[in-house]
Amino acid sequence: MKSEQLKIPQATAKRLPLYYRFIESLHAAGKQRVSSTELSQAVKVDSATIRRDFSYFGALGKKGYGYNVQYLLSFFRETLDQDERTNVILVGVGNLGTALLQYNFSKNNNTVITHAFDVDEKKIGTKVGEVPVYNWDKLEEIGLQNVSIAVLTVPASQAQKSADRLVEAGIEGLLNFTPVRLSVPAHIRVHHIDLAVELQALVYFLKHYPL
Amino acid sequence: MKSEQLKIPQATAKRLPLYYRFIESLHAAGKQRVSSTELSQAVKVDSATIRRDFSYFGALGKKGYGYNVQYLLSFFRETLDQDERTNVILVGVGNLGTALLQYNFSKNNNTVITHAFDVDEKKIGTKVGEVPVYNWDKLEEIGLQNVSIAVLTVPASQAQKSADRLVEAGIEGLLNFTPVRLSVPAHIRVHHIDLAVELQALVYFLKHYPL
DNA sequence: CTATGTGAATTTATTCACAGCA
């Protein structure tokens, strides 16, 4: 039951949170069943891809009927570990960091930023959207109380050294909003959200891939 | 010279801005030449992939030498249309919108947010990081002066209707930061940056794909 | 009849491995 999950394609894994969120909204709306075609229209993923994605987890649906919303919901809740809470820290309370703290991914899920860190005396000791800001110099002292993920929103010049320190402190995953391509040990997982690259890529597609 | 660019794989196109940014920094540092291996270490993309990517544009390098930084730079500048300035508007001056306006992608490139829109009277008429905030109700009146891209940072509840209105006004590309999967005409290009999905995906990978 | 689940085909992307040029 655990080992089979190792075979799930990465592309599928990245879509799971998307499915989960939409299934939640269907459930909240009181919908009982849903077909891959309906899901497809909502999340803009081909229906065959959705059926394929679901099939990696076994037969979640019923032929001629579709999928039971309640069942899907509890299945994905467990699969995405939404039963247990996941705590995250954020490093760098600048504009972007502040925006993420206010947002705090709060609406749908069980993943929450619990601590923020910064070096600015004026920010330390305050709260930004419920989240207390701690002194970055006290990271080791405070420790990562079973937190395994950090959101990195520091200036580019501080990115690598901040990452090094987080790794040293025992972090396992980084959501990196800086443009720096971090060098980390092989067992650390880093996902990049590179805002400037995303915008440039859109510009490029627009000019060179007319739809 | 134009038509061949239509064959460039999407995966390659998405990496171009990344290459461009690093080549810029090499140039700024006064470096003359660079090999695919060096590039690989810096941008964390396999060196064979880099050579393959470059090869879609012809023979940019010299065997036994590598690539000339100056030449690469001017080649990519042209390819990514960095000679001409690209103007962008931003809709929704909340926390995230404000962060993006302050950031304004400004450091490296020639793509700039020139107008922001919001409905909040307190924001209209002010400037956020150099960018003036206009009344969203006046969108049509102000018009999109040869702007073809909008960054969408409105609340989820406003996302679809904001997009509809932008499309009506003539926008061609959307960088969508809302969790809503927008429905737009086929000729409109939408890129999603779904912050909650990214974080959830990282959580999932961490728990299920031990490195 | 309906909509899943999945073999097979196809498309897209990555990586290997090396011939050949500077």
Add this chain to the structure above:
DNA sequence: TGCTGTGAATAAATTCACATAG
């Protein structure tokens, strides 16, 4: 020799198309 550029191999992801269960 040192590195590119690229055929060929491999891997990953998507899509087709349909037998089959309900």
